[in-house]
Each structure stands twice: as structure tokens, then as C-alpha cells.
Amino acid sequence: MEIGISTFLEATTDPATGKAMNHAERLRNAVEEIVLADQVGLDVYGVGEHHRADYAGSAPAVVLAAAAAATKRIRLTSAVTVLSSDDPVRVYQSFSTLDGLSNGRAEIMAGRGSFIESFPLFGYDLDDYDRLFDEKLELLLAIRASEKVTWRGGLRPAIDNLGVYPRAVQNPLPVWIASGGNPESAVRAGMLGLPIAFAIIGGMPERFAPLVSLYKEAAARAGHNPDTLQIATHSHGFVADTTEQAADMFFPPTQAQMNVIGRERGWPPYTRDSFDAARSLRGALYVGDPEFVAEKIVLLRKNLGVTRFFLHVNVGTMPHREVLRAIELLGTKVAPIVRKELAKL
Secondary structure, rough: OEEEEEEEOOOOOOOOOOOOOOOOHHHHHHHHHHHHHOOOOOEEEEEEEOOOOEOOOOOOOHHHHHHHHHOOOOOEEOEEEHHHOOHHHHHHHHHHHHHHHHHHOEEEEEOOOOOOOOOHOOOOOOHHHHHHHHHHHHHHHHHHHHOOOEEOOOOOOEEEEEEEEOOOOOOOEEEEEEOOOHHHHHHHHHOOOOOOOEEOOOOHHHHHHHHHHHHHHHHOOOOOHHHHHEEEEEEEEEEOOOHHHOOOOHHHHHHHHHHHHHHOOOOOOOOHHHHHHOOOOOOOOOOOOOOOOHHHHHHHHHHHHOOOOEEEEEOOOHHHHHHHHHHHHHHHHHHHHHHHHHOOO
16 A cells, blocks of 8 residues: 655645745755655555645646655656646646656646636636536547647647657556546546545545545446556645644644635634544544554454555644655555555455
């Protein structure tokens, strides 16, 4: 089982100081985090794409490329690429370039985006939300399958026997489908035989079991072996030396950011009671000491059969030194416990 980190490069207001992190500082911190994650033996690091003031991650491939030369083993992925509002040719070129720089460690995690700010920014109509993703995913997969591409759709100009370069080191370049829990996304990924990543940020992770079954059933119907497909989950969390430290450090920035998003989406205020319930053994927050977080990851494996786990450490702005400590503990303490326990299954 692979264990790694995901981030949106949060540059939110620190509730302790009232100040927002400078975007440039957050970008440099991210490179340091990726290098440390590689050093402590984590398997993957993902950077999400957003186009708003409280995030610095509008160009994940560039951030990952900055870390490629300073790392040796860790896989480097978007988490996610908002494919609907991007161009598949440029997406492939960016990540095939990253693949070359990292000697075959790049991946694309493609999604429709739970935030919609990129659509007006790049001139796309939200009425085409679903159609844009379907069409652009088709083109992206055609590009990775063949050096010369002939393709026609309805929303993007056609391509007539043109080459797309550079070609990736990996053949094919890994493309994952990212889903927040939409059954259609699970079926689409299964039918295409693509790995899937579920964002589980609320409720009980075990409730995603029907989606996993739907994904595998769709894969089998399309002629793919479901036992060979990869399933990832992405959940918020934080690791510290004690569970109390982890909870007390992670709650204030989590509350602040969840309330910002909640006001935009009509959610009720985020409380400490909600936070504490979510960090219980069956909850969606992976917050605690190494032993407790490892126990939750093992339970996730038993319930969903996941092959990769992303811990999203920075929900809001947190002290960089504490984030580095969490990454260190995830690699040196949590991951070895998980691997030892899974070897017994």
C-alpha cells in the first residue's frame, strides 16, 4: 500500500496571527515538504489545482517539477488537474515534461473540480461542466496512447494527425480519475480501466464501499481485471507526537478554512464537536499520534481495499515546522506500522 501527502498549497489566514501566508513562501515550503517526504520514504506527493487567493497551487506541474531534481523515488502527481477548464494537449505536455525531469515519476489525477473559479477564468461555460470533462478526458487518453493524434469533439477545435511532444518516459503516462463520490465518476473510471481516487472529507469512509463495488463491476463489464486496478483515497489529517497535540494544532486552521468554504456553500458553522467526531476511529479525519493514524489507515484498507492513501495535511495555514514534523512522522512511524499490519492480512 502506498502512503503519501496531498496539498492545495493553502495560503489562508492563520487564525493565530491573523496574517495570510505569502504565495511565494508557500511555494518554496512545498518544495521542501516534497523533498522531506522523499527522504522519509513516502511514496507519493500530490498538488491540487486552484485559482483563488487562498491557495498558491494554480500550476501543480511547475511546483512538482521544482522538486523533481531534488528527489529520487517519490511519485509526483496533480491532486487534481481540473481537466474541464484546461487543454489536454498542454496537460499532457506539462506532465510528460515532469515525467522526463523526474525519470518516470509523474502522474496526472484528472477531475472536474469542486471549485468552479477556473471556468470563467479560462472562458468556459458551466453549462458544459460534464460535457467538457468527458470530451477532454477522451482527448487526453488519445494523446497518451499515440504520438500522432487525430481527434474531433464538439467543444474544442479538432486535431488532424499532429504530434504532441515531449513523449513521457512512462508508457502510458499514468492518468487517474478523481471523484468526490459521484457514482458516474466511479463507473467512468471502471469502464476505462483507469485508477480512481476518492476524496473522503466527511462522514464515514466505509460508506464509500458501494462506490468501490460500482467501480469494480464497471471495470469487469468492460473487460478489465478489477483486481489489478488501483484505488486511492484522499482525507484531511495531521500527525503529531500525541493525539492531543495533533487535535489542538489541527483544529483552529481547519475550522477557519471550513467556515470560509462553508459560507460559500451554505454549510453550518464548523465546531469542535464536529471535528472531534470526525477524528474518531470510523471518521474521515486522520488526526492523532502515529499509532492511531496507522490504525485508521489499516481499517480503511480492510473496508475499501485501497492501494494508496493521501493524507491532506494543510487544510489551512499551519506553521511550516509542524507540517514538516507531520510528514516526518507519517513516513518514519505511520507507514512502517501500516505496512507491518497489512503484511499480516
